[in-house]
Structures are given as C-alpha cells and as structure tokens.
Amino acid sequence: MRRTILAALGLALFATPALADWQTTLAAARGQTVYWNAWGGDARTNAFIDWVGQQTEKRYGVKVVDVKLSDTAQAVTRVISEKAAGQNSGGSVDLIWINGPNFLSMKDKGLLYGPFVKDLPNSKFLDLSSTSPNSRDFTVPVDGYESPWRLAKFVFTYDSARVADPPRTMQALLDWAKAHPGRFTHPDVSNFMGATFLKQALIDLAPDPYVLQQPATDATFAKETAPLWKWYDALRPNLWHHGESFPANQSVQNQLLNDGEIDMSMSFDPASAAAGIQQGLLPKSVRVFVPEGGSIGNVSFVAIPYNAAHKAGAEVVANFLLDPTVQARQQNIDVLGSYSVLDPARLDAAEKAAFAALPTAPALPTGAELGSTELEPHPSWMTRLTAAWAKRYTK
C-alpha cells in the first residue's frame, strides 16, 4: 500500500511535471525566432525548413530562420568563438543540423544543451533503445543531446544510359574504373561524402570489420586499412582528373554526372536520384544501386548549443520534426524524399497509412533494393582515414 502511494507520488512528481514542463516550454517558445543552422547546398532541404518554419509559426508562434551553411562545421566554429568571447548565453545559433564528428566535437567540448530528447512528447515514436541508430551517432552515445531528424544511407547513383551493369563490389568498381578511365570519382575527402566513400570501401575491404566499432589504434588502423590503400592506389590514376582533384561535395559530383563528365555519383540519401530527376538536375536515366554486402547508414540529428538564445523554441522545432505527419511529408519524394526516423511499430493505423500512401518514382529504390545497413565505424576511424588520405595523396 505504502509502496503504491510512493509510486503514485513518484509518478506525480516525475510524470506530470514532464507534461507541465512541455506546457512551460511551449509558453516560453511563443514569440521566439529560432536560428536553425543547416547545410544550405540542397534547395529541397532549404524549402522544407522554410515550410517547417511556417508551420511552427502558425501552430506555436515560433519563427524559424534558416541559416544556410556551406559546411556544418561553421556553426561549430561560431559557438566556439562565442565561448571564446565569454558569450555563455544569448548565442547566435539555436539549432544545428548535425551528426558524426561535428557532434562528437561539440559534445566533448561541452558545447551542447541537454539532455533534452526525452522531454520532447514526440520522442514516444522513436526507438531509443541503446542499440538503435537513434541512440548512437557514429558509435558515439547520443545521451539525449541531439534529436533524430532524418535517415541517411550510402548509395551509388549511375546513369543507366551509359552504364548497363553497375559494379556492385569494390573490386568490380576498380575493374570498371580501369576499363573506363576518367569516368568515376568521389567527393573530396575533406567533405563528409568523400570520407564516407572511403569508409564504405574500408568496411568492405577490411580483414576484420568488427574492429572498426572500437576506437582505432595505430596497430589496428595499419592492419585494417592496408588492403584499402592497395585498392585505392590502383583506383586513383583511373579517376576523373587522374585523381588529382576532386569535386567539392556530392552536389558538385551530381552536376558532373548531369554534365556527362562522369558516369557515377554517390549520395547519403537514397531518394536523391529521384529528387534530382524531378528537379531537372539529373538525366532521367539515373538510377540507384547499393554495394552487394549492404551500405553504411546513419541518422541525421538536430542539436541545441549550450548558449542558444532560444532553447524553448528550438525544442519545439525539434519536437515538430518528429511528428508522424511531418515525417511522412518529409519522406514524400515530391517534397524531400528523406526517409523517416520513426519506429513503424509505434505508429497507429492512420499514421502507418500516411506512409503507405506516399508516391513512388522509377529512380526511387525499394526497401529490398537498399539492402542491409552497415554500422558507422567509430569516429576515430574517419578522422584517421581523412588524415592518412591527405598525407598520402595531397602533395
């Protein structure tokens, strides 16, 4: 009896305040303007962020300003220089589209606000168990410091008018590149897409891929990357521009594909080919394929800096992004074509139906075609990979 009362008391103390807290958050957020810092190179994402802002203003009185970055690290740098100047509140960045090394860097340096994810009412639609991709960002525990937004998965795109049968293993890719010199390349490795390509190759070529889940040491790094470098040394002379220069990012590489300078590109968004065709940015014959053994996948998040001026508003936006109708809209190929992070098992029938009713397109891969998802290696592998690559090939 006593225990029940205590439990009830506990519930009263911990459960209701959460809801009450959300009411407080909503009240505090009203009238705020959230400066959302996001990579601005994708017009559809920019349009989607605009739409989100219109909705949150209408529903919660929260305005969103899309601060378009050419590199997410700019927002990190901004928060660091604000901290350098002692500006510990009223900062200029309220919300960042973030993941991987940028997240690790901010979390390590104590630059993030949180944990806040469990405070968001819509987090009930998420699988937040410790092994879920929502809880581990590049193997780093999220600990509630960033809220999931959209799903990313590595895919190759190719022009089916020029490539009949795309190479589905790294070895086949090398053979294909030798047979078609100058027709393949990857984004610069200083860009995350270029680094991801190397990681994908590393996972496929490493003698023991499980080691990649642990932080890299000098010994494991040398051992696991040896086959990768051998493969890459053979590949590089056959790349576009003889592997001496690289497109700055995946958008520039897509442009090269559209210009016919190369036959293949890559993306972290399985819907990007279909989206590109729809926008007139890619030839209608472009299709998607995934390496035989599956490909790297991860979740993109939004995070709030420790000194953000409008934390309540930022939480409202983060929560709104997890609304099933918003996630369904975002997955719509006509809008953004970015896969949902919600757990289908936690949706009711109507919400599931909204996802099932989404339109399809010829260049949009089915779930089966996307194959299995491989885990991101620990971030130390990416840091070491890019450094080692620069050392070997930036002369």
Add this chain to the structure above:
Amino acid sequence: MKVEGRALRGIVLLLVFGGIVLPILAGFWQTARAAFGVMPALGDRTASLAPWYTLFALPGFATSLRLTLVTGFGATALALILATGFCAAVHGRIGPQAAARMLSPYLATPHAAMAIGLSFLIAPSGWVVRLLSPWLTSWRVPPEAITVGDRWGLALILGLLVKEVPFLLLVILSALGQIPVRRHLAQGRALGYGRGIVWIKVIMPQVYPLIRLPIYVVLAFTLSVVDVSIILGPSNPPTLSVAVLRWFSSPDVNRMMPAAAAALLQAGIVLAGIALWWAGERTVIRLGHWWIGRGGRGLSAEPGLWMASALVAGLMALGALALVVLLIWSWAWRWSFPEALPQSWSARNWIDPSGSWYRALAATVEIGLATTGISLALAVAWLEGEQRVGGGRLRWATGLIYLPLLVPQIGFLYGLNVVFLEAGLGGSMAAVIWAQTLFVFPYVMITLSDPWRALDRRLVAAAASLGATPLGRLVRVKLPILMRPILTTAAVGFAVSVAQYLPTLFMGAGRIATLTTEAVTLSSGSDRRIVGVYAILQSALPFAAYGAAILLPSILQHNRRALTGGFS
C-alpha cells in the same frame, strides 16, 4: 578656417583610426593569440609554437604556398602587362567616356559571379564545348581534359585576369589623363622610336608612379583571394587562403590554431609580396635607366602590343560570355551535355515562394546604402578638412586608409569577430556594416580624391568673395559641381559593398545573408540555375548603381550645360 579645418580633419582621423586601424589591430591580436596557441575557449592558455609546427607539417602545405605565390604574382604581372599593352595600342582611338562605359560591366560584376560563369564556360562539358559538339567535335560525352581546377592554377589566373585587367585599364586610362601623352608620343616618334617603344620608354615610367598603389591592391587581392579560388582553383591542395578557410571550418577544432597561424602567415605573404614587388620595381628602374640611356632604335614592340590587345579582347569576350551564360542558366530547367541551349526553359528559378532571394536582395541593398553613405560622408569630410587646412596631404594618414586593402581579410577577420562578440555586437547588421565600411571607404577615397582636388578653386574663391560661409560653399558650390564624380564614387562604393564575402560571412554570424554570401554558398551546391539567379542579381545591383550615377546628373542638372561631362 584653418582651425576649423584641422578640427574637421582631426575628427575624421579619429574616426578612421578608431574605426579602421584599431579594429584591424585588435583582430590581428586575437588571431595572433590563437596562432601562438592561446585559445581560452579550448582550455589552452600557454603560448607555444606548436600551431606553427602543425601548420608546416600539414599535407600539401608547401604546394598551397607555391600555388598562392604563382597565381598571385602571375595574375598581377600578366594583368599589368596586358593592360599596359592594350592601352598603348588603343589609346587615342577610344575616348575615356567610351572606355569607362565599356569597362563598367566588368567592374560592376562581383568576382564570385564572374568566376561561376567562367567555370561553366571553360569546363570540358561547358558552353564552349557544347556549342561545338557534337557537330564539329563529334563528342557525345565531354573530352577528358582538365580546365577548371587544374593543378597549376591556370584557370584561377584566367578568372583573376578577367576582373583585374579591366580594373587596371581604368586606372591607367585615368592616369593617362594627367600626362601629355600625345606630345610625348609625337616627340618620341620624331626621334625615331616606334610607337610601342615610346610607350615603354617614355609614357609608362610616368604612368607607373600614379598607378602603383592600385597595383599593390591588386597584388594583395590576388595573393589572398578566397571566393574565386574556391570556384576556379585546384582543390587538393587548394591555395593557402582557401586552405585557411577550410581549417577554420574544420570539424576538428584543433585545426583552429594552425588555421590562425596560417592566417598570420597569409598576412606576412602579402606584406612580403608587396616588398618583393617594390624591390622588383627598383631593379626594373635601374635596368630601364640603362636601357633608355643606351638609346637603341629600330626595335619594334608593335607585335607585342597587338598580341596584348588581342588577349585583352579575348578576356573581355570570355567575361561577357560568362555573364550571358549565367543569364541563360537562370531561365533553364533541364540542360545536359551536349545541348547548346537548355532542353527546357522555366521561370521557376525566378519565382521564389519563400522570398529568399528577395530577402537577400533587400539586405544587400540596405547594407550597401549604409556603407556607401557612411564612407561618402567620411570621405567628403576628410577632403574638405584637407582643403580648409590648405593643401598638405597627410601621407601617413592616407596610408592608413588603404591598410584594409593591403592586409588580407582572412588575417584579422576571425580575431575581429571575437572582438565584436566580446563587445556584444556579434552577428548584428551594425557589425556587418562596420566591417564592410573598412573595405568600402578606401575605394571611395581613391575614386573621389582626384576629382575633388581637381575642382577649380576660383569657383570657391568667387563664392567666398560673395559672402558664402564655408558650409554654404560646400553645400551650394562644391557638392553640386562635383555631383557626377560623387555619384560615380557612390556607385563604386556600392559595388564594393555588394561584392564583400568574408566580412559578411564572419561578422554576420551567418544570420545576415547577402546576394554574395548566398551565391558562394549555393555554388557549393549544384544548382547552376539558382546560382545563375543570384549571380545575375548580384551583377545587376552595382550595374543599376552605375546607371543611376550616369543618369541622375543628366536629369537633375539638365539645365547646367557646363556640368554635364565636365569631370570624368
């Protein structure tokens, strides 16, 4: 009057010192602290040389350095040679008015827009190849050639030439107005020298001192340019300035300190570069004295002059095509290789439901008007103070004004941002306007001081003898007479403001988006159609300003015949 003039000049000097020199010094100080390992935000408080060792050990550092030097000196020297050759060949054949009209589109178009257009023009899959394919070349896919982003930086040099040659042409043409070219040419020809040789031996030695400062500005700019380098330069490794920006924005925050060291180094390179150029001048002067004194005749420089003219004409054609192709892209929907023109057209790029280009346009105009207004007011006060004191230019003070043009922006902008943040001004419109004024004011001074000093003093004296007060003389005599050069100056200032990239990026904390920051950001994406829209707007704004500068005086002063076309 003298006292009053001194006070006026003192106030302006104070403003210039407090508003320009101090912030730059403060910016350098903050950058230098980081360069020597002092960054309290990262918990580093003890000075060390570690960032420098890291910098020198970074892969590709030596190549970046070499690229910067080759493209910077190469572009400046080539631009000077080409502009001189062109002037020698066409001088006397084109009037200064016509020349200014011809050059203004090139001057008005921001570097980034020109570079974006040019990169599409000369790429293996670009417009030139598309126009010739497949009917002439039989290429169904683009040839395997490297044009944009070649590892020697040739495309980058070309892109810089397209912008810097017209600038130097304008500077040389206006300097020629101060020299009796015709008479010297005739005398030289009479002594048996060819036209080209007279130019080299007689005219250029007189022109050079008048254009030395603009040449230093060009050199400083080409050694530290960022936006053009991102678009046209090599990427692995890039030029030093781009590498610095990359390190500043690296996810690995430990790169910040080597980045600050590199930013300082960049400043050192520019200063050393100017010193080196100056030493080169001394050598050329010695050799030149000996060569001129020898009096050799019969040597012909004509073929060289005509080649230079042909190259300049080629550059101008490339620049014009680059702008045309941007205009086409902004109305295109689907345009793939090898079509000469888009397969489908659309107005969708211009229809902007979210109003983002409209907002950027409004911000650009607002900042441009504010910076131009402030700079113009400062310049008029400075020049008026100078005249009231009576003559004597303060040479060292003039040097201060040009400081922002001669030290690379990246060297102090990071530190300046820290200073502004500490003052609670970070990310505000005011911070951007201030930072841009640093770079707009020098150009305004360069443009306005000659016509101002050339004003016929007798007019002012006549007004004074009729009882006009100093203020009355300024407002009712000088300003109306100088309306045309003042408006031209305003147009120049406005154009400089529109083109500012790094100051807006650093000081605006990304919150203030102008056409230029949006265009450069978008060019990191792939949508040439949207980039086309921004680049066209970016070029159209300064162009409208130049147009207004030409039209307004004719309308407002249509009944003042002696003022129309009197000063230029």
